[in-house]
Amino acid sequence: MQKTHLELTQVGISFPTEKGPFVALQNVNLHIKKGEFVSLIGHSGCGKSTVLNIVAGLHQATAGGVILNHKEVTEPGPERAVVFQNHSLLPWLTVYQNVELAVKQQSDGKKTKAEIRDWVEHNLELVHMSHALDKRPNEISGGMKQRVGIARALAMQPEVLLMDEPFGALDALTRAHLQDSLMEIQAQLNTTVMMITHDVDEAVLLSDRIVMMTNGPAATIGEILTVDLPRPRHRLQLADDPSYNHYRHQVLSFLYEKQRKVEDLGSKRAEKQQSKTQASA
Amino acid sequence: MNILKHPALSQWQNQFSSTLFWRKQLKQSLLTLSGLLVFVLCWQLASSQIQTSLGQFPGPAQAAAQWSQLVDEYQAEKQREGAFYLRQQERHAAALAEDPTAELTSLPYRARPTFFSQILTSLQTVLTGFVLASLIAIPLGILIGLSSNLYQVFNPLIQLFKPISPLAWLPLVTLIVSSVDLSSAWGSRSFVVSVCTVMLCSLWPTLLNTAVGVSQVPQDLLNVSKVLRLSWWRHLRIIVLPSAVPMIFTGLRLSLGIAWMVLIAAEMLAQNPGLGKFVWDEFQNGSSDSLSRICVAVLVIGLLGFALDRLMLMLQRKVNWDKTAVSR
Numbered sequence A: 001m002q003k004t005h006l007e008l009t010q011v012g013i014s015f016p017t018e019k020g021p022f023v024a025l026q027n028v029n030l031h032i033k034k035g036e037f038v039s040l041i042g043h044s045g046c047g048k049s050t051v052l053n054i055v056a057g058l059h060q061a062t063a064g065g066v067i068l069n070h071k072e073v074t075e076p077g078p079e080r081a082v083v084f085q086n087h088s089l090l091p092w093l094t095v096y097q098n099v100e101l102a103v104k105q106q107s108d109g110k111k112t113k114a115e116i117r118d119w120v121e122h123n124l125e126l127v128h129m130s131h132a133l134d135k136r137p138n139e140i141s142g143g144m145k146q147r148v149g150i151a152r153a154l155a156m157q158p159e160v161l162l163m164d165e166p167f168g169a170l171d172a173l174t175r176a177h178l179q180d181s182l183m184e185i186q187a188q189l190n191t192t193v194m195m196i197t198h199d200v201d202e203a204v205l206l207s208d209r210i211v212m213m214t215n216g217p218a219a220t221i222g223e224i225l226t227v228d229l230p231r232p233r234h235r236l237q238l239a240d241d242p243s244y245n246h247y248r249h250q251v252l253s254f255l256y257e258k259q260r261k262v263e264d265l266g267s268k269r270a271e272k273q274q275s276k277t278q279a280s281a
Numbered sequence B: 001m002n003i004l005k006h007p008a009l010s011q012w013q014n015q016f017s018s019t020l021f022w023r024k025q026l027k028q029s030l031l032t033l034s035g036l037l038v039f040v041l042c043w044q045l046a047s048s049q050i051q052t053s054l055g056q057f058p059g060p061a062q063a064a065a066q067w068s069q070l071v072d073e074y075q076a077e078k079q080r081e082g083a084f085y086l087r088q089q090e091r092h093a094a095a096l097a098e099d100p101t102a103e104l105t106s107l108p109y110r111a112r113p114t115f116f117s118q119i120l121t122s123l124q125t126v127l128t129g130f131v132l133a134s135l136i137a138i139p140l141g142i143l144i145g146l147s148s149n150l151y152q153v154f155n156p157l158i159q160l161f162k163p164i165s166p167l168a169w170l171p172l173v174t175l176i177v178s179s180v181d182l183s184s185a186w187g188s189r190s191f192v193v194s195v196c197t198v199m200l201c202s203l204w205p206t207l208l209n210t211a212v213g214v215s216q217v218p219q220d221l222l223n224v225s226k227v228l229r230l231s232w233w234r235h236l237r238i239i240v241l242p243s244a245v246p247m248i249f250t251g252l253r254l255s256l257g258i259a260w261m262v263l264i265a266a267e268m269l270a271q272n273p274g275l276g277k278f279v280w281d282e283f284q285n286g287s288s289d290s291l292s293r294i295c296v297a298v299l300v301i302g303l304l305g306f307a308l309d310r311l312m313l314m315l316q317r318k319v320n321w322d323k324t325a326v327s328r
Ligand SMILES: Nc1ncnc2c1ncn2[C@@H]1O[C@H](COP(=O)(O)OP(=O)(O)O)[C@@H](O)[C@H]1O
Pocket: A015, A016, A017, A022, A024, A042, A043, A044, A045, A046, A047, A048, A049, A050, A051, A216
C-alpha cells in the first residue's frame, strides 16, 4: 500500500445531448494506492457511475485522463474487472458458464480445460456459490446473482476491482453477509477496489478512504475522508466505537448539510406545481 | 408431530392436486369441443340457407362424406400404383425366363395427383420457400441490427416491400423464372415460381424482427462484452444471438404464417400441383361435388397452418433460453 497505482488527473466528461453538451464531471483528481479500498459516495445522478465507467474504459474522458500502472486507460482491459449494479449475468448461461466465459477470455488459451474448471470452481467457492453451478440466473436469488457477478470479476484476477453499487438491490441481511465476504476476499487478494455506494455504513465499514462527490452537473470531488480503523473490522464491535460513529457522522453531514439534495427536490416540486397550475389555467 | 407434515396427508394432497390437474384438462377439452360444436351447428344452419349455382351449399355431413371419398380415391390410386409395379415385375420375370440376357426397361408409375399428394406438394413448397427466406433474412437481419447506419439504409426498403401482396409479385416472378433456363434439379417451373413468391412475401417479418432483436441487446450486456473484451465473432455468438433469439422466433412464426397464406394464392395462379391448385381446379370444374371438396380443402388448409405454427412453437420452446417468453 505505498506507491500510486491508479491516478485520475483533471478528469472531466461532457455528453452530447439535444440541448447541447452536458458537462457531467469536472476536475476529478484522485490517486489510489495498490490494495486500497476506496468508495465513492454522493447523491444519485451526480456522476459516480460515470467516474467508474471512465476508469473501466467504457467511457472516454473528454478532459484529463486516467493512468493505471503508468499507462493511460483508453479501453477496457483485463486488469480492470467490473461488478455491475444489476449483476449483468448472461441469462442464457448457467452460473458456471458465466464465470467460465470470463476465465476462458482471460486465459486466452493458456489454461488447460482442467485448470479452467478448477479456477472457476475456486472462485465460486470464494463467494459460497458452489452449490448452484448448473443453475440459470433466473433460478437464483438476487444476492446469489450478485455473488456470481463478483466471482466472475474476481476470476479475471484483476488488479483493480470496480464495483457499481454492488449490494444496492439486496436486503440488509444478505448485504451484511456479502460485505463481510468482500472484506475477507480483499484482505486475502490485496486487490485495489473502487466501489460506488449510497450506504453510509457500508462506506465506513469497508473503505480506507471515502470519496464524497458534489452534486452535478459538473460534479467533482467534494471531500475525501480517510477511515483509519484497524482491520479486520467487525460490524458488531464497530457499532459502539466512537471513531466509527465519528466517521459516519462526517459522511452524513457532507451528504445532508453541505450537499443537500432535499432543497433541490423541494424546489423541483414547487416548479412542477407551478407548471401544473399554469397548464390548468 | 406437525400434522401438516404427516405422510398420509401429503399423499392425499398429491392426489388432490392431480385430480385438480385432470379436472383442468377435462374442462379445457370440454370447452374446445363446445367451440367446435357451435361451429358445426352454425355451418349446418347457414349452409341450408345458401343456394349456389352448383346447388345447395354443403354442410358438415357432405364435407365429411367428401373427405372419405378423397381417402378412397387416394387408396385406389395407391392400389393402381402397386398393381402397375406388380405387372412390371411379372413382365420382367417372364422376359428373363425367356432370355436371361434380355434388356429390361423399368418405367416409373405416373401417378395422378390425389388430394394427399397435393398436400405433400404444398408442404414441400412452403417449407422450401420459408427455409430459403429464413436463410436470407436471419443473417441479413443480424447485419442490419448490428449497425444503426445499415438499419437506416434498409428500414425504408423493408417498409416498402413488406406490404406488397403475393399477387403483385407473381407476374414478375413468373416472367423472370420463365426467362431463366432452369435445370431439372430445380423441379418444375410452377414449383420455382411458388417458392420464390412465398420467399419474397415471408422474408420481411423475420428480417425486421431479427434486426430489432439484435439492435436491442441490453446496454449492460454490451458492457459485459466490452469488459470481457470478446472478439467480434464471440460477441455475436455469445451475447447478441442468444439475446435476439426470442425476437427471431417471433419473426419466424409470423413468416411461416404468411408463407402458408401466400402459398395457396401462389399455387392457384402458378398452377403448382398443391392445395391451391386443388381448390382452383375444383372451382373451375364446377361439378356437384366441387363445393364440398373445396370445403374440405379449406378446413385442411386451416388445420395444416395450425399444425405448422405448433411445430414452430415447439421448436421455439426447445431453443429459447427464456421459457417464460414463449407465448401461445
Ligand atoms: N450517456 C449519457 N448521455 C447523457 N447523459 C448522461 C449519460 N450518462 C450519464 N449521463 C448523465 O450524467 C449524470 C451522472 O450520471 P451517473 O454517473 O449515472 O450518476 P450516478 O451513478 O451518480 O447516479 C446524470 O445526470 C446523467 O443523466
